[in-house]
Every structure is written in C-alpha cells, then in structure tokens.
Amino acid sequence: MQFKKLAEYFESLEKTSSRLEMTRILAQVFEEASETEIDKTCYLSLGRLVPAYANLEFNLAEKMVMRAMARVTGEEVSEVTKHYKQLGDLGLVIATELLKRKSIKSVKSVKEVYETLRKIAQDSGQGSQERKVSGLAGLLGAVDGLSGKYIVRMVVGKLRLGFSDKTIIDALSWMVKGDKSLRIELEQAYFVRADIGALASTVKQRKSVKSVSPTLGIPVMPALCQRLKSAQEMIEKMGKVAVEPKFDGTRCQIHIKGKELLRTFTRNLEESTAMFPELSSAWRQIKAESVILDSEAVGMDPKSGKWLSFQETMVRKRKHDVEETSRKVPLKFYVFDVLYKDGKSLLDEPLHKRRQILEAILRGRGPLQLTEQLVTDEVEELREYHLRQLQRGLEGVVVKKWEGAYVPGRREFNWVKFKEEETAAGGLADTLDCVVIGYYRGRGKRTKFGIGAFLVGVKKGEDLVTVAKIGTGLTDEQWKDLKVRSTKFETRNQPKEYQVHKSLIPDVWLEPAIVVEIAADNITRSPNHSAGVALRFPRLVRFRDDKSVDQVTTVEEVKRL
Numbered sequence: 001m002q003f004k005k006l007a008e009y010f011e012s013l014e015k016t017s018s019r020l021e022m023t024r025i026l027a028q029v030f031e032e033a034s035e036t037e038i039d040k041t042c043y044l045s046l047g048r049l050v051p052a053y054a055n056l057e058f059n060l061a062e063k064m065v066m067r068a069m070a071r072v073t074g075e076e077v078s079e080v081t082k083h084y085k086q087l088g089d090l091g092l093v094i095a096t097e098l099l100k101r102k103s104i105k106s107v108k109s110v111k112e113v114y115e116t117l118r119k120i121a122q123d124s125g126q127g128s129q130e131r132k133v134s135g136l137a138g139l140l141g142a143v144d145g146l147s148g149k150y151i152v153r154m155v156v157g158k159l160r161l162g163f164s165d166k167t168i169i170d171a172l173s174w175m176v177k178g179d180k181s182l183r184i185e186l187e188q189a190y191f192v193r194a195d196i197g198a199l200a201s202t203v204k205q206r207k208s209v210k211s212v213s214p215t216l217g218i219p220v221m222p223a224l225c226q227r228l229k230s231a232q233e234m235i236e237k238m239g240k241v242a243v244e245p246k247f248d249g250t251r252c253q254i255h256i257k258g259k260e261l262l263r264t265f266t267r268n269l270e271e272s273t274a275m276f277p278e279l280s281s282a283w284r285q286i287k288a289e290s291v292i293l294d295s296e297a298v299g300m301d302p303k304s305g306k307w308l309s310f311q312e313t314m315v316r317k318r319k320h321d322v323e324e325t326s327r328k329v330p331l332k333f334y335v336f337d338v339l340y341k342d343g344k345s346l347l348d349e350p351l352h353k354r355r356q357i358l359e360a361i362l363r364g365r366g367p368l369q370l371t372e373q374l375v376t377d378e379v380e381e382l383r384e385y386h387l388r389q390l391q392r393g394l395e396g397v398v399v400k401k402w403e404g405a406y407v408p409g410r411r412e413f414n415w416v417k418f419k420e421e422e423t424a425a426g427g428l429a430d431t432l433d434c435v436v437i438g439y440y441r442g443r444g445k446r447t448k449f450g451i452g453a454f455l456v457g458v459k460k461g462e463d464l465v466t467v468a469k470i471g472t473g474l475t476d477e478q479w480k481d482l483k484v485r486s487t488k489f490e491t492r493n494q495p496k497e498y499q500v501h502k503s504l505i506p507d508v509w510l511e512p513a514i515v516v517e518i519a520a521d522n523i524t525r526s527p528n529h530s531a532g533v534a535l536r537f538p539r540l541v542r543f544r545d546d547k548s549v550d551q552v553t554t555v556e557e558v559k560r561l
Helices: 003-015 019-032 038-045 062-073 077-087 090-098 110-122 128-140 145-155 165-177 183-192 196-204 231-238 277-285 310-316 322-328 351-361 379-391 444-448 476-487 555-560
Strands: 224-227 241-246 250-257 260-265 290-299 331-341 368-370 374-376 396-401 411-418 432-440 453-460 463-470 508-510 515-519 522-525 533-536 539-543
Touching (some): 003 019, 003 038, 038 110, 038 196, 062 077, 062 090, 077 090, 110 145, 128 145, 183 196, 224 555, 231 241, 231 396, 231 411, 241 351, 241 379, 260 277, 277 331, 331 351, 374 379, 432 476, 453 555
Parallel strands (some): 224 411
Antiparallel strands (some): 241 374, 250 290, 396 411, 432 453, 432 515, 515 539, 522 533
8 A cells, every 4th residue: 555545544534533434444444454454544644653562652852753753854954843833733734735746656555654754763773863863854754744643743753643452343243244333352362462463364364363362571451450448348249359458659560481581561562671689580580481471560669578559659650770770679579360270271270270270380489579469259358458558558459259260351240349338428429530631821810830720531432531620639740740740741733533522721731641540529510520420529539550441441331429
C-alpha cells in the first residue's frame, strides 16, 4: 500500500466521530494491507512504531522537528514557528507548506515510510540529533502534504486519531466476518500476548488465535479487580476464596529465563527492567527454567524496614540515577501469582494449583517474597483479616476465587478488591481512577498556578465521559504539579473521544494522558455530566503514573459504587 493512500484513510478517520464508521474504515485499511505490512499499519495508526510495551521513541523535540520542516520548505525556522503559533498543529503547518509544491508525487510505500521512521527513532549517540533532523527532512521532502501532516504528528506524538487497540480489534473482526462477532476471541488472544501488530498479522493470514499463549519477554495483560461492597456479598458470589494483603505499590510482571532476568513490565505494559537492578539476581530464588510472575513492588524504608507510601515507591520510576535511587528506596517484590512455567501456560489452571506451583518454585531470601494468603469461605474470617490489614497500614485486601483461572485484562468477579471498612461513613467504599480532560484558569489566589479547577472523566466504551469538576482539596504543590503535567498535553481542539456538556467546556483541553485517583463522598444523578452521574465532594488522592488511560474506571463500575 502507498503511504499516501494510508494518509487518506487517516484523514477519513480524523473526520468521523462515529465509532462504527471508524471500525469500517480500519477494516478496509487492513483488507488492503498486505500480510507483511499490516502489523506496521496497525502501529502507525496508533502513532507508534512498535508494540506498546517496547520502548522506542523518536526523541525529537518540536524545535528539532521545526528545523526539519524549515529545510524541506525552504523557510526560516522563525517562519515555521510563526505558522505553528497560528495553527497550533505542526502537521497542519507542514501540510499547508508542502501543498504549495505541486510537483511532488508521493510514491513512498507504507513499508518504506515505516522503515525510515524506525531508523530515525533508533539512531543514537554522537551527532544523532542532526542525523534525525536530516532523516526527517529527507522523508518529508519525498511525500505529499497530506502524508507529511501525519508523519509529523507521529514524530511529535500527536497523531491521536481517536481510537485505541480495542477499535483495531473490532476492525480485524470486521475484516474477517463483516461484524464484531470475533471481538471476544481476538481480545482474549491480545490480552495473553499484548502485541496488536502480531495479532493483526495472525488474523490477516487467517490463522487461529485460540492457541495464543504467554511468550517470555512479551507482557500478559494483568488480571484486574472488580468491586463488591461487603464481605457477605463476596463470599455469597465467590464461595471459597484466597485473601491477600493489598499493597500500595506498583504492579510488576517479572519474566525470568534460566540465569537471566529477561524483562519486567508495569501495569500499563511499560517495560521497567532497567528500573529494578535488584531483580538481576532474582533467578537464584526460582526453582524452574523459565517463569512469568505477577507481583507488587513496594518501597521499604532502609532504616525502619517499614513500607513506604505509593508516592515514595514511585520515585523508583525513573531512567536516570537508578542505582542511587535503588539504595535510597529499596524494593520488596511481593509475588502473588505465576502465569507461565517451563514453556507451559498456567492461565487456565485454578488459583489453588497456581499457588501450589508458586510455593514450590519460589525459595530462599532475596528481592522476591511470597505474598501471605488466607483461604476461607467464612464471612467473619474474611472481615477480620481485612480489618487486620487496614490496621497494619495497608489498603485492605484482594479477594480471589479459589477455583478461578488467571483472567488477563478483564474486570471480572474472579478477583475483588476490599478497601474501606464496611461501616465507614462519609465516603465511597472505593476511589475512582479518572482521566483529566481539561482545566479552567485560576482566579484570585489560583492565578499564580494558572489553573483553578479541572474536569475528569471515566471510560464509556472507547469514549470518555465526565463525572466531576474539581476545584478544592488540592495542596499548592498538587496544583503546581497538575499545571506542569498539563502543559505537555494541551490541545486547541476537543479530542473526539470526549463527551462533554456545553456547560462544562474547560478553558484548556488536554489530550487523554493524565490519570488521577479521585475520592468522593457519594455519587448523585447529574443532567450536566455526560456519565449521567456526578461525584459529590470529589478530591484528588494522587496522580496514577502507573496506570494508562485504558485502565481507568468505567461508567458501569461508577454506577455499581
């Protein structure tokens, strides 16, 4: 497929807000793509070059991209900057300028554009910035204006056509069946091996995805917790359960092969191997040739041995000064599940068998520690154990069905979190993970922060609907932090995933990127919030840098609360 044709499809996708129409357009794209380019087409349509878990970034600031644009258009960088300030979109700037050059005939294929972009992204070392700029200028000089528009948006990380992996999965089903009937089957395969390009290639070749199993080095979507209100309801619905402490740390999926730590991944599939040097010797604790473990990494106070807060643990999420930070904030990895052992998937095995295997393979002292567990079918015993964890300073417990499989990526009543005391008053039984949709400029004291309130939303399908406008309950530092974070994601136009009532339009829209944990006293019906409900007395608990937009609370979960 010519990249110009793909750019025309991108233009059609950008212009539609209908989820069904997006699915149909993508299905047509995938139908036209060859078996060797469909994976690349998937990545490019999401503004990526590789699966979400692989760390490959362009590392080209907007100023560098404008230098490349100036070279290919013949204008001064100052002129490109001027156009950018007027249009607010470098993609539109390059499209407008390239369209002036009528003689350009774009003959670049999708594969050629992909390979050039990948070469630019992979370039590193001395002189790499100049080579990146030259490479981008060369590519832009060989394509038409529409193609240039989407290439530039990819490079600056602002392609955002309004869909995610889920719509691609629907489109793959549509390509094969003409409807979404394969969605569940394809989604299950994707959750086990989280590579949308590899999935698309398999589907394109008309191969079955039912045999897809965990692969060392590729993340499995982590199992997620559902919500139930009481110990009574949990036992009635789940029967015999395993109850484990709920640590306030960061999720860590650990892949080990032989005497090597292959990779680790966070909750949102980001590779985190370099952040955890203490795991380099973790293989010594494993009595198996290869395993995939699920764990929670929790910061420890090196002097007192006590658990640190989530914010203190998240200090470890950095790319620089890793060794020094690991000494200041050592981690303990509480291992609670095993997904794979010696070439065999354990996902379908019942929890009690996986626990038996985990106890047999995890040994000795080191960074890995087996999570304690209570097995019960008694309501009072569950309730008492939960209260003891709260008294220890933990968040509560996770309750798991004793006969349950490991279910990647889905919120089912297989695992349930139990946080607040059942008798707690003055607040919801749980917090919500929300996306910051936009903010309102400050007045009075807030003018110094540049932000006075912000709008948050939750998931409804692939869209985001509003549940709260928050203007109180933040410290000065939190207001400053929110403003700094927001600056990176400001956009002139309302992202089309957002459903926002006209009475709540923010002063500044933000791309969906910032995830926050929100507490509230209760939930009420609302004619103004697009979720149909609103949080009463909402307040910011913390920023959730460990979660992606796809992992925020859904409307259905809000209504259950």
